[in-house]
Amino acid sequence: MNAPVRTARLRLPRPLLLLGLLGLALLVAPAFVGSYALSVLILILYSAYTGQAWNIMMGFAGQLSLGHALYVGVGAYAAAALFVHYGIGPWAGMWAAMLAAMLAGGLIGYLAFRFGISGVYFALLTIAFAEFTRIGFDHITWIGGSAGYFLPVKQRTSSDLLDLRGAPAMFYYVMLALAALAMAVCKALLSSRTGYYWLAIREDPEAAQALGINTFRYKMIAVVISAAMTSLAGVFFAFYYNNLFPEQVFNIGRSIEIILGPIFGGLGTLFGPIAGAIVLTLLGESLRSATSALGWEVPGLELLIYGACLLLVVMFLPNGIWPPVSRWLGIKSRHLKGGE
Amino acid sequence: MPLDLVVNVAVGGVLTGLVYGLMALGLSVIYGVVRIVNFAHGEMMTVAMYGAVLLYTRLGLDPLLMIVPVGMALFLAGYAIQSLLINPFINRPEHVQFMLVIGIAIIIANGLLIGFGPDARNAPVSYAMDSFSLGPLLLDKVRVYAAGGAFVVAALLFGFFRYARTGKAIRACADNYVGARVVGLDVKRLYALTFGIGTACVGAAGSMLALLVDVTPSLGPSYTLLAFVIVIVGGLGSMAGALFGGVLIGLSEALAGLFFAPSAKSMFSFAILILLLLFRPQGLFGRRA
Numbered sequence: 001m002n003a004p005v006r007t008a009r010l011r012l013p014r015p016l017l018l019l020g021l022l023g024l025a026l027l028v029a030p031a032f033v034g035s036y037a038l039s040v041l042i043l044i045l046y047s048a049y050t051g052q053a054w055n056i057m058m059g060f061a062g063q064l065s066l067g068h069a070l071y072v073g074v075g076a077y078a079a080a081a082l083f084v085h086y087g088i089g090p091w092a093g094m095w096a097a098m099l100a101a102m103l104a105g106g107l108i109g110y111l112a113f114r115f116g117i118s119g120v121y122f123a124l125l126t127i128a129f130a131e132f133t134r135i136g137f138d139h140i141t142w143i144g145g146s147a148g149y150f151l152p153v154k155q156r157t158s159s160d161l162l163d164l165r166g167a168p169a170m171f172y173y174v175m176l177a178l179a180a181l182a183m184a185v186c187k188a189l190l191s192s193r194t195g196y197y198w199l200a201i202r203e204d205p206e207a208a209q210a211l212g213i214n215t216f217r218y219k220m221i222a223v224v225i226s227a228a229m230t231s232l233a234g235v236f237f238a239f240y241y242n243n244l245f246p247e248q249v250f251n252i253g254r255s256i257e258i259i260l261g262p263i264f265g266g267l268g269t270l271f272g273p274i275a276g277a278i279v280l281t282l283l284g285e286s287l288r289s290a291t292s293a294l295g296w297e298v299p300g301l302e303l304l305i306y307g308a309c310l311l312l313v314v315m316f317l318p319n320g321i322w323p324p325v326s327r328w329l330g331i332k333s334r335h336l337k338g339g340e
Numbered sequence: 341m342p343l344d345l346v347v348n349v350a351v352g353g354v355l356t357g358l359v360y361g362l363m364a365l366g367l368s369v370i371y372g373v374v375r376i377v378n379f380a381h382g383e384m385m386t387v388a389m390y391g392a393v394l395l396y397t398r399l400g401l402d403p404l405l406m407i408v409p410v411g412m413a414l415f416l417a418g419y420a421i422q423s424l425l426i427n428p429f430i431n432r433p434e435h436v437q438f439m440l441v442i443g444i445a446i447i448i449a450n451g452l453l454i455g456f457g458p459d460a461r462n463a464p465v466s467y468a469m470d471s472f473s474l475g476p477l478l479l480d481k482v483r484v485y486a487a488g489g490a491f492v493v494a495a496l497l498f499g500f501f502r503y504a505r506t507g508k509a510i511r512a513c514a515d516n517y518v519g520a521r522v523v524g525l526d527v528k529r530l531y532a533l534t535f536g537i538g539t540a541c542v543g544a545a546g547s548m549l550a551l552l553v554d555v556t557p558s559l560g561p562s563y564t565l566l567a568f569v570i571v572i573v574g575g576l577g578s579m580a581g582a583l584f585g586g587v588l589i590g591l592s593e594a595l596a597g598l599f600f601a602p603s604a605k606s607m608f609s610f611a612i613l614i615l616l617l618l619f620r621p622q623g624l625f626g627r628r629a
Binding site: 058064111112115116117119120121123124125127128129131132135136138139146252253256260263264267298299300301303304306307308310311314315318 | 377425428429432434435436438439440442443444445446447449450451452453454457458557561565568569572601603604606607610611613614617618619621
């Protein structure tokens with residue numbers, strides 16, 4: 001009798017395997033790529049990180065925030081001010097940044113959820129707070145006002161990890177660590193009791209409440225965690241770019257940039273924000289280099305094409321690009337549906 | 341601060357506010373009926389302003405008279421956008437509609453940038469510096485004309501929705517989507533009409549605003565936000581509310597610019613918006629849902 005013998009093999013779950021490969025590739029990338037590619041990779045990781053943080057609010061808990069630039073800006077300015085005025089480094093300053101962003105997020109969340117504001121109105125409230133803060137920061141001279149706030153840059157060669165000053169490769173690894181951490185946090189949250197409550201609230205807030213979920217409390221948890229995570233992106237932004245202008249940092253365009261990645265990638269999924277960040281950043285960058293290589297020095301052309309691509313994706317891939325990609329890779333995904 | 345200066349600034353703010361009100365009226369009509377949050381509203385406004393400025397600088401046509409042709413052009417554009425792009429998205433979740441409209445906004449803003457470059461343009465009409473004097477009051481002629489034009493267009497719109505058969509049909513769609521279909525209304529066509537009417541308001545407001553403000557391709561988002569603030573203050577879906585909200589925001593901008601700093605003026609608008617969203621989210625004229 002020759003029954004088929006099944007060889008016992010150690011089999012990693014496929015998502016883990018793919019993630020491991022991606023992580024490995026990202027870990028060794030700085031050794032192989034040039035400085036331009038490295039800066040693009042940093043952009044991708046940054047956008048994946050902020051997308052992941054925003055996704056907690058919209059993708060998990062179903063609260064559409066269009067003012068996430070507020071938390072980026074608050075975090076950036078808090079850490080930068082502590083560094084410039086008191087010499088306090090970013091690793092200590094980031095706690096202050098998170099605290100400030102959590103207070104801001106908590107205030108917005110408390111006011112909105114206490115007064116039963118949701119949907120479009122909630123989105124507009126978040127825009128209003130971000131814009132209010134933008135104009136307010138324009139008038140605070142202690143941190144530069146509208147003239148901008150600058151962090152001192154002494155050198156760009158040796159890496160001083162303690163003060164986060166130095167070479168791009170160091171910033172790359174910091175951002176990679178942040179992005180990986182955000183992914184782990186989101187994974188843990190999604191499989192926690194809180195995560196399931198969020199999904200219940202996202203799918204049907206009234207039914208969730210009827211089942212005894214304290215929707216106010218869990219929505220508050222979502223906004224506070226999301227704000228804290230987003231503020232760390234702000235700290236990174238401040239130390240990486242070394243200059244802050246309220247007009248740019250708090251701009252509504254920044255908030256929209258944050259949310260495009262996860263929506264494009266697939267709302268409510270763990271990989272969506274990453275996939276969206278990769279595709280959108282590469283699209284933007286390749287459009288830019290393609291138009292300049294062709295000698296079309298037309299300002300606005302690449303953004304125009306970018307907008308057209310956005311329309312095409314919304315029309316033909318309403319759930320984002322991750323659900324079809326994940327099917328192709330053989331991974332299950334639980335996304336927020338965008339179709340009818 | 342001398343009282344007549346304050347009064348002058350306040351009246352100027354009210355007049356500008358009427359033009360803002362007409363722009364916001366467009367947004368309110370679109371949201372009230374189609375339930376689409378038009379995040380490309382400011383960009384459409386910029387298109388209208390460019391239209392008016394170009395018609396003036398190339399052909400010497402007065403922007404005040406261009407209310408009708410620019411409004412018509414924007415009506416056609418709005419009708420096309422709704423029937424080709426937005427109608428298929430009517431039953432989609434809000435965030436998908438949002439992406440769609442943001443895509444349209446990005447395309448418009450950068451199309452303008454490609455076509456006209458980043459520099460500010462204006463329509464320097466012969467009466468730009470003239471003013472009416474009314475006792476101690478000095479009223480800029482352009483502001484008075486623009487406000488008058490806005491008022492007339494708004495009044496026509498009120499009449500249309502109150503008395504015209506199509507206007508009534510549109511209101512029926514807004515009140516009850518299923519009911520409107522049951523009685524045989526072509527809802528998709530009426531939606532396209534409504535979107536067109538909304539953008540025509542923006543067209544009219546934009547050609548008048550071209551007299552008051554220099555236009556650049558990047559003006560869009562700030563006007564979109566302004567229109568939102570006004571519409572929320574007045575009450576989403578309320579036409580009188582949109583006009584009143586426009587006047588209120590115009591007034592607060594003017595006074596804030598006078599008493600504090602011109603750069604801080606929209607901060608007060610946003611403060612009003614935040615307070616209103618918290619304490620009267622249905623707006624001053626809105627009905628509680």
